[in-house]
Amino acid sequence: MATVPSSSPTPTDAPEASSLAAxxxxxxxxxxxxxxxxxxxxxxxxxxxxxxxxxxxxxxxxxxxxxxxxxxxxxxxxxxxxxxxxxxxxxxxxxxxxxxxxxxxxxxxxxxxxxxxxxxxxxxxxxxxxxxxxxxxxxxxxxxxxxxxxxxxxxxxxxxxxxxxxxxxxxxxxxxxxxxxxxxxxxxxxxxTAEDFARSHPAGALGRRLLLHITDVMHIGDDIPAVGPDATITEALVEISQKRLGMTAVVDAERHLLGLYTDGDLRRSLDDPGLDIRTTRIAEVMTRSPRTIDAGALAVEAAQLMETHKISGLLVVDADQRVVGALNIHDLLRARVV
CATH class of the missing domain: 3.40.50.10490 (Glucose-6-phosphate isomerase like protein; domain 1)
Incomplete structure (x- = not known):
């Protein structure tokens, strides 16, 4: 029985890698x-x-x-x-x-x-x-x-x-x-400009970096972890656990920022044998003048601030230093900013 010729030539020997690269x-x-x-x-x-x-x-x-x-x-x-x-x-x-x-x-x-x-x-x-x-x-x-x-x-x-x-x-x-x-x-x-490009690519990585603002990803209202300065460490721990951001703001009655208390601060408090977390006021152990970010900033600026200072969360404040929001690295990851 006669064989039907192939429609495409088949090399008898495989070409050498050097020949292909050439x-x-x-x-x-x-x-x-x-x-x-x-x-x-x-x-x-x-x-x-x-x-x-x-x-x-x-x-x-x-x-x-x-x-x-x-x-x-x-x-x-x-x-x-x-x-x-x-x-x-x-x-x-x-x-x-x-x-x-x-x-x-x-x-x-x-x-x-x-x-x-x-x-x-x-x-x-x-x-x-x-x-x-x-x-x-x-x-x-x-x-x-x-x-x-x-x-x-x-x-x-x-x-x-x-x-x-x-x-x-x-x-x-x-x-x-x-x-x-x-x-x-x-x-x-x-x-x-790059901002013009981002407006044409809102779903892309550049679009998210240049168009997404802090207000688009931050927690607001009752979702912001916050306690007063007279709260105990135990009460602050409850707030941190409920709001699940790894931190709580310490604020006065008008929500002005007084300080910050984080998971890391809690571990250090627990390592202090002379400190009773049930009676010690949060104002005594909080971090004063913590890193914050303005509500009008871009989300990518929050990511850069966290990376620069090796922190995992930020409080968002207005021009009068009132706490208006909070976010952590997980919020930025979900928004695919980082």
Whole structure:
């Protein structure tokens, strides 16, 4: 019975590790050369593209087919998260109704290394009639897309990293880097800050660090452990146990902070043979002028304060030094600030 040949070649000998690593290094070398070549060509066209995006009354609509489409999606995501409203539209879907997503206030950024993508070329007359500005990112300055665009970004590369010169490799890397260059240039031109970035990423680690305030995580009202200065150590222990924050504030009748008593202070009190925890007033053993934090501070500031001073809890006070809240390291862990 005749054997059916495999659809893909199978090497007779497994390649050596050194050969695989050499192939990898060659790809890096080829793509580094490609990026250097594209960077050397950044000129007035790049600046013009940035100006079109900055002046747009609408959004930047990115589009591309195949591998260029994947890069266009990533560019749209990067632009959107760095202060330039943007989204991706599949050119094939655009020709079947999604073109309605693009308004006359939008700028279109179209990617095609050949500059001859049929799906994109089909859209150009409609976009031009609508009044959209077009930025084309191609590898051929004389391509149809380049000629029809308002601004052309040349991402041509000396060679693809693929040894067959078939799979988009260096060219997609160059397009991706060009997209990053646009996003960063626009970010800097807009004065975009880390706080602005956090507002676009509220669920991310940076968002939590820059947006979460003490008031979002602290215990308030009856959940704040507090005793008066005449309370005994035993009474303070009961308060610490009930509120489960490992500490209690010592306050006067108006809730002004007088001191702090913690689990650690309790252990030291128990080690003192001359001290009766049932009769000793908390004012005699409390820590005066403890570390505190303002209610308007960020939660990450509390984490930094705890780490710096090797403490596990903080009292939150207002401008008049009244205790308005309390938190410990576990509250910050639950909020994923640390």
């Amino acid at each position: 192939s990898g290094r060659r790809v890096f070398a080829v793509e580094i050369d490609a990026l250097a070549a594209v960077a050397a060509r950044l000129d007035g066209e790049f600046s013009a593209a940035c100006r079109l995006m900055l002046e747009a009354r609408g959004r930047v609509v990115c589009t591309g087919m195949g591998k260029s489409g994947h890069i266009a999606r990533k560019i749209a995501a990067t632009l959107a998260s760095t202060g330039t409203p943007s989204f991706y539209v599949h050119p094939g879907e655009a020709a079947h109704g999604d073109l309605g997503m693009i308004t006359d206030a939008d700028v279109v950024l179209a990617l095609s290394y050949s500059g001859e993508s049929d799906e994109i070329l089909l859209l150009l007359p409609v976009l031009k009639r609508q009044g959209n500005k077009l930025i084309a990112m191609t590898g051929r300055a004389q391509s149809s897309m380049a000629r029809e665009s308002d601004v052309h970004l040349d991402v041509s590369v000396p060679a693809e990293a693929c040894p067959l010169a078939l799979a988009p490799t260096s060219s997609t890397t160059a397009s991706l880097a060009m997209g990053d260059a646009l996003a960063v240039a626009l970010l800097e031109a807009r004065g975009f």
